[in-house]
Amino acid sequence: MRVFVCVKPVPDTAARIKVGGDGKTIDPSGVKFILGPYDARSVAKAIECKGDGELVVVSAGAGKGENDANKRLKDALALGADRGIYIPDDAPENRDPLAVAKALAAAISNEGGHDLILCGRQAMDDQALSVGPMLATLLDVPCVTDAVGLEVADGKAVVQRAAEGRVETIEVTLPAVITGQRDLADEKYPKLKDILKAKKKPVATFEFAWPAPAYEVVSLSPPPEPVAGKIVGEGPDAVPELLKLLQDEAKALAL
Amino acid sequence: MSEFRGVDFFELDDLLSDEERAIRDAVREFVDRELIDNLTIEKHHRAGTFPKHLVPLLGELDCLGVTLPEKYGGGGMNNVTYGLINQELERGDSGLRSFVSVQSSLCMYPIFTFGSEEQKQRYLPGMAKGEIIGCFGLSEPDHGSDPGGMETRAVKDGEGWVINGTKRWITNGSIADIAIVWAQTPDGIRGFIVPTDSPGFSAPLIPGKFSLRASVTSELIMEDVKLGPEALLPETMGLKSPLMCLSSARYGIVWGVIGSMMAVFDEALRYTQQRPQFGKPLAGFQMVQEKLVWMHTEMTKAQLVALRMGRMKDEGKLKHYHVSFGKRNNCWAAREIAKLGRELLGANGVCDEYQVMRHLMNLESVYTYEGTHDIHTLAIGQHLTGHSAFRG
16 A cells, blocks of 8 residues: 655744745744644554555655755654655745645656545645645545544545534545544654654655746735733623623634 | 744754754654643652653653664764753753763663673663663762772672672662662772662662752662672773763763753743833843843853764764863853843742743752862863872
8 A cells, every 4th residue: 555645844833923025925034844733643644554555755845944845754754654755846935735736646646556645634834725635636536634533444444524513434435635634643753763764765856847826925914913902890790791702702602 | 832942043053964953853842742841840840759751751762872873772873963862851951861861871881881792682772762770870978079989899709799888979879770880899990780679779869959859869878789790891990981981971961051051041031021120121131131142152152062072072082171171161151051040030030930940950960960060170170281180
């Protein structure tokens, strides 16, 4: 069984994001990039699924700097992937999801066989939630999104997915694309020796002719400043008013 | 994920390999996750207990015996990597780093360097996993800076040995499975692997420490402890053998205290940037800036020293006087930085809600153990002048 996992470098979830000088992209200087947390859990799950087979990690992105995709491939290799495929992209900041999906589909198709493809449900940075389903369409295979459980046997996958207020169990024939939720697997941490071993694992480069951008980010702005707090009263007498405001105004409570 | 980013004024990260950086970051995350974010260190520091549950996790992460060959369960890593691991562990707490220093440099290293093949096979893989804990018995109640005066004696008893004596200030002593004990013999000072369940062996805790509270410090009392011939580390010969172990551990301390400096500086910088007095943040006052700049300068110099030492050690060029320089300078800087950090946090600095005072108290031990500041001064003085100012 050959399993692919698509991974992306994203800013550390604790990083403070600054808008770059062009007003359209984030300024990556001084920002620590990490393997996307959903991607990392997909890698952890894929190690379980591959059996005696092979786990290949694929990433498109920059080839140097803080957001170097090769470094995140090494992270995935340290977690237990067998080899990597790197798709160079000299302008990853403005790449639309369809272009990324096309690049990943081309790289995966070039390998001559795929049984299972896992993606994180979303990249933690731009949160488009698009690449996985688009990739499935381009490869002409079924897609199950938001998986919280996955078992593979006899050319089929049994997937639990979190739907609103319920968990669906879906059987899907392979090959298929499955996008993983947070609960798909426990977060795995690399052992230090595996970080050294990852250095020796092969990473091939797959050149992709990027299409002209179909869409463009025209501006980027920081999220609105939080609104100042309000003191509604003191002591137990304030509770009814507080509950009312939490329910009606903040929509934080559904009573 | 931690907001902690380390301090790298001269872009020393450029001088590290991708793997060295990745390993440092992995240990940094481990320390955040297992020690700092869940308040483990605060609880243990307050209770005066060692977070022993972390030992197997340190083994699983490959933090024990990192420079030894993989054949014996070691990590096969270079000395810069060992240093970076120490740095990250000590950013959490000097006690955790002390555990790793003792296990790796003071116990696994002598078994690897002075042990028989059988001893290496028997102990090292289990020690690398954290299943066997070691301690190192050199200092005695009356012999600290002058270990050559030790009173512990091992005498021949048929094929084996009988040891009598007392060791003191022994990190890991009460939780250890084996003790590397140094004793006078008719052939001079030799090292022994002493199982701590041997009859006549006891290791009471030293109570009431203000420092390294999250670390086990003990006495080792040996009364007619009988050992088989297999207990002797066959290649040990004279005081030079334990001093080689100490040199290795001191090298780790040179890096470790940088972690402590970073933790203190990070906390002091954030605190002074956030706390307003007289209508502006503390960080906007000249006297506060002077302290922050001083801390930052000494920390940056300490980093340069450590990295150069690491590369020299990997090239086999590091001498004991280089190690004395690093241990002396970096521990001093860390202690001074912790004092200033404590000052910058004002009254809050004395509470364990903040880290500065814990680091400051820990560093009183780190400044003193593994060769005091003054002894390292004299070691360098001897190298420069050719005159020993400490031997009678």
